[in-house]
Amino acid sequence: xxxxxxxxxxxxxxxxxxxxxxxxxxxxxxxxxxxxxxxxxxxxxxxxxxxxxxxxxxxxxxxxxxxxxxxxxxxxxxxxxxxxxxxxxxxxxxxxxxxxxxxxxxxxxxxxxxxxxxxxxxxxxxxxxxxxxxxxxxxxxxxxxxxxxxxxxxxxxxxxxxxxxxxxxxxxxxxxxxxxxxxxxxxxxxxxxxxxxxxxxxxxxxxxxxxxxxxxxxxxxxxxxxxxxxxxxxxxxxxxxxxxxxxxxxxxxxxxxxxxxxxxxxxxxxxxxxxxxxxxxxxxxxxxxxxxxxxxxxxxxxxxxxxxxxxxxxxxxxxxxxxxxxxxxxxxxxxxxxxxxxxxxxxxxxxxxxxxxxxxxxxxxxxxxxxxxxxxxxxxxxxxxxxxxxxxxxxxxxxxxxxxxxxxxxxxxxxxxxxxxxxxxxxxxxxxxxxxxxxxxxxxxxxxxxxxxxxxxxxxxx
Amino acid sequence: xxxxxxxxxxxxxxxxxxxxxxxxxxxxxxxxxxxxxxxxxxxxxxxxxxxxxxxxxxxxxxxxxxxxxxxxxxxxxxxxxxxxxxxxxxxxxxxxxxxxxxxxxxxxxxxxxxxxxxxxxxxxxxxxxxxxxxxxxxxxxxxxxxxxxxxxxxxxxxxxxxxxxxxxxxxxxxxxxxxxxxxxxxxxxxxxxxxxxxxxxxxxxxxxxxxxxxxxxxxxxxxxxxxxxxxxxxxxxxxxxxxxxxxxxxxxxxxxxxxxxxxxxxxxxxxxxxxxxxxxxxxxxxxxxxxxxxxxxxxxxxxxxxxxxxxxxxxxxxxxxxxxxxxxxxxxxxxxxxxxxxxxxxxxxxxxxxxxxxxxxxxxxxxxxxxxxxxxxxxxxxxxxxxxxxxxxxxxxxxxxxxxxxxxxxxxxxxxxxxxxxxxxxxxxxxxxxxxxxxxxxxxxxxxxxxxxxxxxxxxxx
Numbered sequence: 001x002x003x004x005x006x007x008x009x010x011x012x013x014x015x016x017x018x019x020x021x022x023x024x025x026x027x028x029x030x031x032x033x034x035x036x037x038x039x040x041x042x043x044x045x046x047x048x049x050x051x052x053x054x055x056x057x058x059x060x061x062x063x064x065x066x067x068x069x070x071x072x073x074x075x076x077x078x079x080x081x082x083x084x085x086x087x088x089x090x091x092x093x094x095x096x097x098x099x100x101x102x103x104x105x106x107x108x109x110x111x112x113x114x115x116x117x118x119x120x121x122x123x124x125x126x127x128x129x130x131x132x133x134x135x136x137x138x139x140x141x142x143x144x145x146x147x148x149x150x151x152x153x154x155x156x157x158x159x160x161x162x163x164x165x166x167x168x169x170x171x172x173x174x175x176x177x178x179x180x181x182x183x184x185x186x187x188x189x190x191x192x193x194x195x196x197x198x199x200x201x202x203x204x205x206x207x208x209x210x211x212x213x214x215x216x217x218x219x220x221x222x223x224x225x226x227x228x229x230x231x232x233x234x235x236x237x238x239x240x241x242x243x244x245x246x247x248x249x250x251x252x253x254x255x256x257x258x259x260x261x262x263x264x265x266x267x268x269x270x271x272x273x274x275x276x277x278x279x280x281x282x283x284x285x286x287x288x289x290x291x292x293x294x295x296x297x298x299x300x301x302x303x304x305x306x307x308x309x310x311x312x313x314x315x316x317x318x319x320x321x322x323x324x325x326x327x328x329x330x331x332x333x334x335x336x337x338x339x340x341x342x343x344x345x346x347x348x349x350x351x352x353x354x355x356x357x358x359x360x361x362x363x364x365x366x367x368x369x370x371x372x373x374x375x376x377x378x379x380x381x382x383x384x385x386x387x388x389x390x391x392x393x394x395x396x397x398x399x400x401x402x403x404x405x406x407x408x409x410x411x412x413x414x415x416x417x418x419x420x421x422x423x424x425x426x427x428x429x430x431x432x433x434x435x436x437x438x439x440x441x442x443x444x445x446x447x448x449x450x451x452x453x454x455x456x457x458x459x460x461x462x
Numbered sequence: 463x464x465x466x467x468x469x470x471x472x473x474x475x476x477x478x479x480x481x482x483x484x485x486x487x488x489x490x491x492x493x494x495x496x497x498x499x500x501x502x503x504x505x506x507x508x509x510x511x512x513x514x515x516x517x518x519x520x521x522x523x524x525x526x527x528x529x530x531x532x533x534x535x536x537x538x539x540x541x542x543x544x545x546x547x548x549x550x551x552x553x554x555x556x557x558x559x560x561x562x563x564x565x566x567x568x569x570x571x572x573x574x575x576x577x578x579x580x581x582x583x584x585x586x587x588x589x590x591x592x593x594x595x596x597x598x599x600x601x602x603x604x605x606x607x608x609x610x611x612x613x614x615x616x617x618x619x620x621x622x623x624x625x626x627x628x629x630x631x632x633x634x635x636x637x638x639x640x641x642x643x644x645x646x647x648x649x650x651x652x653x654x655x656x657x658x659x660x661x662x663x664x665x666x667x668x669x670x671x672x673x674x675x676x677x678x679x680x681x682x683x684x685x686x687x688x689x690x691x692x693x694x695x696x697x698x699x700x701x702x703x704x705x706x707x708x709x710x711x712x713x714x715x716x717x718x719x720x721x722x723x724x725x726x727x728x729x730x731x732x733x734x735x736x737x738x739x740x741x742x743x744x745x746x747x748x749x750x751x752x753x754x755x756x757x758x759x760x761x762x763x764x765x766x767x768x769x770x771x772x773x774x775x776x777x778x779x780x781x782x783x784x785x786x787x788x789x790x791x792x793x794x795x796x797x798x799x800x801x802x803x804x805x806x807x808x809x810x811x812x813x814x815x816x817x818x819x820x821x822x823x824x825x826x827x828x829x830x831x832x833x834x835x836x837x838x839x840x841x842x843x844x845x846x847x848x849x850x851x852x853x854x855x856x857x858x859x860x861x862x863x864x865x866x867x868x869x870x871x872x873x874x875x876x877x878x879x880x881x882x883x884x885x886x887x888x889x890x891x892x893x894x895x896x897x898x899x900x901x902x903x904x905x906x907x908x909x910x911x912x913x914x915x916x917x918x919x920x921x922x923x924x
Contacts, residue, residue: 052823072823103696103814105703148649159647161656162624165818175900184844185621185881187610188889188896189923190905194656196621215704234565241567242677245749246707287707292754350644352565382646383566419647426651431691434650438637442912444654449911450904461651 003085005142007043010087013059014052017100018042022337030088033135034426035396040086041068046090050168050176050207056089057205057455058174058342063308066458067424068199071143072079072114074135076346078462079147079200086458088206091142096207100125105213106165106182107411111142111206116210127213130157132335135149148198155381156286157214158251159420166210167193168296171203172451180210182333195446198420203450203458217249221297223321225304230355233279235309235382237351243300246287248381252329254280255358255376262331262375263336267327272314281310281380282325289440329377332388339373345398348384348419357413358385364405365389384419407433410459423461431462465547468525469505472549475517492550494537495597497858501546503530508552512638512669513628518551519667519917520636528920529634531663533605536597539886541609541662548920551667553604560642562587566643567675568627573604573668577582580673589675596795604668607820610660611880617843618711618748619676621882628672629655633665634913642672655693657908662884663919664782665912673744679711679748683759684784686775687766688739692817695741697771699813699842702776705762710783710819713843714791716742720837727800731790734776743772743842743905744791746784757864788830791839801852802836807868810846810881819875820847826867827851846881869895880881885923893924896899 011019031038042065046052060067066086073080082088091112091116098108102125105400109118116136122129131144133151143149145167149160157163166181169192178192196204227233233253240248256278263269272282283301297315304310316322335342349357358376365374377387389402410417411433418427418434424456430438440462447454447462473481484502493500504527508516519798522529528548535542543566544550553574560570564587571580578598584591593606595613605611606630613624619625628643631654640654655712658666695715702710718740725731729767735742745763749755759777764773797804803875811819820838827836831853840847851864872894880889880896893902909924 001815010686089522098880099814102815103700104812105700137677148650154647158624161653162620171900171904175903177898177900178903181900182827182845183810183874183878184816184880185612185616185810185841185846186878186896187612187881187884188667188878189881189893189901190863190886190908191660192609192901192904193621194653194659195908197656198653203652215700219707238567239678243750244757245681245751276794280691286638288705289707292705292758298753342649348645350563350566350568352563355765379647383644384647387851414643416639416643416645416650417649418650419656420649422649423651431651434648436639436641437650438633438639439654441637442633442639445911446652446657446908449907 001229002063002282003042003065006065007065007087009059009118009353010043010045010056010156013055018046018052029073030082032073032078032080032322034076034078034081034424035425036078036081038081041082041086041088044090045087048093048330052168053170053205053207054174054176057170057172060087060455061172061174061453062280064453064455066455068457069205071112071140072135072138074139075143075147075424076421077426080423083459091140094207097121101182104182106181107211107213108208109141110208111140113141115139115141115144118164122213126170126216128216129211130214131160131163132446136191141209144205145197146199146201147208147422150384152250152252152379155251156247161194163212164193164197164209165212167196167206168208169196169204169206172453172455177204180208182210185285200424200460202447202460203456205439214398215288216371217288218295220284220322222284222316222325223301224272224325225283226273226279227281228311229278232309233281233380234351236281236304239309244285244297246285246293249286250282250284251379251381252282253378253380254329258375258377259328261373264341266331266334267333270324272325273312275312276388279313280328282329332419337344341390341394342390343402345387346421347387347406347410347415347417347421348417349383349413351380351383353384353413354380357409357415361387361406361409364409365402366419403430410434425460426459427429464525465504468522468527469549470506471521471525475521476514477611479488480510480514491535492544494535494540494542496538496540496543498540498543498888500543503544503548503550505549506552507549508555508592510555512632514760514878515530515632515667515669515727516636516638519632519634522549522917523634523915524637526915526917527814528917530919531667533574533602534600536601536820537605537609537886538883539888541884542885543887544673545921553602554605556669559583563644567643569607569673569675570642570670571603571673572670573602574845575604576604577601577606584675585678586679590678591673592676593622600901603671607659607668607671608661608663609884612846613640614714614841616713616841617713618709620634623656625674626655626659626671627674629658630670631666631668631670633850634917639666641797642670644672662922663885664909664922665918679750681749681752681755682746682784683756684746684778685763686734686776686787687743687772689743690773691740694771695743695842696813697745698766700743701766702762706759708747709753710745710843711748712744712746713841714744715840716791717838721790723835723837724790728793728796731793732835734787735774739773739888744787757818764778797850803856804850805864807849808881808883809849809868809872809877811824811846811875813842813845815840815861815875816845816847819871819877823849823868826871827864830867863890872896887922890923
């Protein structure tokens, strides 16, 4: 068999330390967090440097052997899962911080470096690496790049593509493209960095990157706000962005249904406000001047209360107090305890249409399943909401009908079926709800141009 | 001739109002600001909407007729110039603002809309469109996108690619890709928007875009600083980014040679400081709270003076005073008056290496031409400097020897030969000083995938 020959060639060339066969890697996890099915790879390849990645890919292309690149395996759409006819290429050994350049404000890392390691190294060097998500301890920078990860601080700092200056990657042929550039401006031909970011391992294997570091914020102001309607929520966003000089670092909106449900189900949470409101916003601003920053934030909040844009608000008086607000927003980490079979969606719209789109979704879902639990919340500053649906008695992996309702609304509002999680296998049948046929054909043409034998992460995205 | 047939087919399909033949468009300018040679097009095509662009490109592909897309024709690298065997496709009639969405903070425009029109419309709607460059009155949004334009405010707001949410474009085949999305987060497949941005008209014709608007700054603080050495300049940058909460909106560094030369040659300029310094920095920060912002800026500047990072400084006391500082930085607009035959370079490096790279450049140029005028200045926060060289007696268009010296240093420091101007025809022979052969091959493969007959802006970039 061609695949056997390919695996044999990999093992001979790279050695048994790098190329492990089934039975040799024990019960090591090889599937992501999506809960979707995954198979055992024909071999697990664990290169130690870019040259070994290049050698492996050149051999895989020669033997038409499919390759699934794996980072921290924390993805939610099955993008790193296996069909069974591929080798898994793990970047876990390439986990070194190569350099921190404090003058240029950059950190050069290998792709397998966990996000949290990068965050901590940046902090130790007096800087801030703003990308942050729940999986920080496990997810890797390479995976963050391959999926263009988002998270809570996008409103101020952008997504993963905005955190990278230079990117080195290996094409299916084994050719190494890009490089460890530290330039912020670079208009010398097509920007491969931006094409590869978010391509979910289908165009190249990202091996190293130069990350951009930011000044460390030294002042944080946080408030929990209750608002009368969605128009007030978008007004608060616009006013906060215009009125808080250092900008808004988080603007997390929660519909009342979310707030009430998580508070009813999780004993550790306390409602920050005495009375109920239709919408809640966790507003945060970071700056560098604690006194002026705190004063300006409090003044701004006072104005919003006076004008009735915010009905009631609690200002965090300490870091612990702010953390208690964040605990309500972070409750999705506890869904397994009370809605283990829920369906979860990560969609985005124009900011102006988020309210209407969410309402339509909820109405259609409610019409079909009157007893459903429907939770809506998200990063409004990015137009990104998460919709969680739990229909009593409906098992996990049988969510097709819910999928259709949510993604139809997404298409009707010209939204995105994937704001930050990617397409993987989970959403590929819905890709055309967000992309035209001409778009998909262009994507296929680009894929064919860079990976003519289709060995990189086949069956993902399209 | 095939070309004649193609032009005839264009004229028949789109009409004489859209497709004009030589002689019918008078002495209308068809070359850019590079000063490089350009020819008369076989026809000038001026579509009124995306459908006409699509019809024109489909016909050009069928007849293998090359197309050069033209916007405001303000480019500096010959990217929109003609060889003589192409039709020129001007977007000048597609110059409408389609919509301003004040809640989402977006403006949807046709690609031919001049930058200044966008800036003014944003301002009238209570917003700010941050991209700004000298050619603002003539350059178009489509050209800004095709070249990923930069300018003075990149340090705070990013380049043109950071100002666009949705992008509609027409491929060579006539297929329309992308769309007028307003989402900030959108991870549904490859990001064609970022691939097309900066591709200089070689992959598609950009027809419409959704631009991201920002809150309007209402407080500006500006200072002119004299510094003892380059280490102090990078320290000031790091400290300003960390210490000024709303961030730095401009950090323009000028080497003494630049300062002294422009002041000696332009009567209208006045030196802001009494004594000479090796380096000058124009530091600007914008915010929203005039009182707190001004106080914090002045305190920061005081600390920098106390610590000796800044040797002397002048704080702008009025807008006119700030404009007098900017006039020194904007002196390149007057080069024609005293160094009309100069060679100009737009290069970038890591911030840490800008000083060393500039010094090496200057030393090598000085060794070869001891009497040369060498001016160095630029956007240090982006690692981007401009180097201007005037060798007495050396005519314009005979700068090959200077090119080689500057671009060799660029390669040695892993810098970019084009920070913000693009490659066009002017820099294409130097592309490999900044990109590897594998990079160029990938670019060719992508070009071949999206424009298989090579009709879009042939001969540009590579």
